[in-house]
Amino acid sequence: MGLAGQSELLRLSQTVLQATSAIVRHLQETNQEEPSFHQNSPVIQNDDTIEATRILLNDAAHSLLRLVNGPVNEFRSFFMTQYDLAAYQVALEFELFRNVPLNGKINLSELAQKAGIDKDRCGRVVKHLATQHVFNEIQSDIFEHSATSALIARDPSIEALLLSQVDEMFRAASESSTCVQNTPFESDSVNSPFATRFGKPAYLWYAENPEKGVRFARGMAGVAQMDSPISTLRDDFPWASLETSGKVVDIGGGSGHVSLHLASQFPGLNFVVQDSSSKMLADGQARLTPDVVERVSFMQHDFFSEQPITDASAFFIRQCLHNWNDEDCVKIIRALVPALEKCKPGTPLLINDEILPMLNQKTKFEEHLLRQYDMCMFVVFGSKQRTEKEFEKLLKRADPRFKVVKVHGTNSMGLVEAHLSHEL
Ligand SMILES: C[S@@+](CC[C@H](N)C(=O)[O-])C[C@H]1O[C@@H](n2cnc3c(N)ncnc32)[C@H](O)[C@@H]1O
Incomplete structure (x- = not known):
């Protein structure tokens, strides 16, 4: 129980309910459809008030789930996060997002063939992502886009942003503790995880790898959208x-x-x-x-x-x-x-x-x-x-x-x- 004798879990769930109600009212008043996971779902058009409500909702919902789950369940979700990134890495690199047709569907054999990889690993990657509503598996081994995967298929700057994150940044991030071990009291572009992984500061590496540099710059436009x-x-x-x-x-x-x-x-x-x-x-x-x-x-x-x-x-x-x-x-x-x-x-x-x-x-x-x-x-x-x-x-x-x-x-x-x- 919280200080006022009230259940903290109920207080958080009330915040979730109140914030959600405000968002639904906003959708009704502005004649907007509710969002769904469908690939052509509209996204909520926000104003400053609704944005503040969205933040409140996220904060309360995350706290509520963390409290109910408890640390052990939290770590059960968290400790394999890098494998979520691994699935994204393969899907992005082998253009699975582009190869699933927008407004259509595709079976696994065809998708694997288009991607030029084996059907087994292709299927495991897409099914993994589909559990997070990234792609929809509409029948066994038949896939279509979800709202999330469709965004990647439609927007090259978002695709570029995700690719540079799961490619060079993911590799660089894995060297973070090695970097700090090497120079425990110094941090700059030479003494960075990126330089630890790639042998030189990011801006020099990108200059020597212009195709990655262009991808990085394109990804920055994706960041500006967000x-x-x-x-x-x-x-x-x-x-x-x-x-x-x-x-x-x-x-x-x-x-x-x-x-x-x-x-x-x-x-x-x-x-x-x-x-x-x-x-x-x-x-x-x-x-x-x-x-x-x-x-x-x-x-x-x-x-x-x-x-x-x-x-x-x-x-x-x-x-x-x-x-x-x-x-x-x-x-x-x-x-x-x-x-x-x-x-x-x-x-x-x-x-x-x-x-x-x-x-x-x-x-x-x-x-x-x-x-x-x-x-x-x-x-x-x-x-x-x-x-x-x-x-x-x-x-x-x-x-x-x-x-x-x-x-x-x-x-x-x-x-x-x-x-x-x-x-x-
Ligand atoms: C993260 S970008 C920001 C660009 C822009 N201000 C914006 O908000 O989109 C950093 C910028 O600093 C520039 N830059 C890096 N080193 C510089 C230097 N020594 N002198 C001038 N510009 C530099 C880069 O070329 C790049 O355009």
């Missing part, structure tokens, strides 16, 4: 308050998809996309649309070198610092100081990254998702996600005159606004 939508950025910061014709410098901006989006929303602003990769910059240049072509430019720049633009209205750096350890981040931020000293006082440095919550600031469900990214950064780059305080510490280490004036944004991505005081 977790770091750039659409919310428009409202996360008062961009329109920057001076007219102001210049926003998008540091490590890749091919500039964020600047292109913001430029289309704020016709009074100009953007300079900086990146070390000439390939990405050329890719962005080729994607300029007439409405922004005059206002978005591209510049090759290494963010460890002194920032050359000294008349910016804002410096913006998105999802770059989480790829680097603290020492490197301090160098990246410090390279901006001479430029900020020459810009107008109050010129914002905007750091757009996931922000790890303080204890109990978020539900366990949400914190777990964020900490999965943190472990991902450790495995791939020997780097980390940070709390607001950790960002503040980095800024102060780079220059004690930095002050965090506000943290914008309410979803998993935050926008830390820092100013450099011009007084000594």
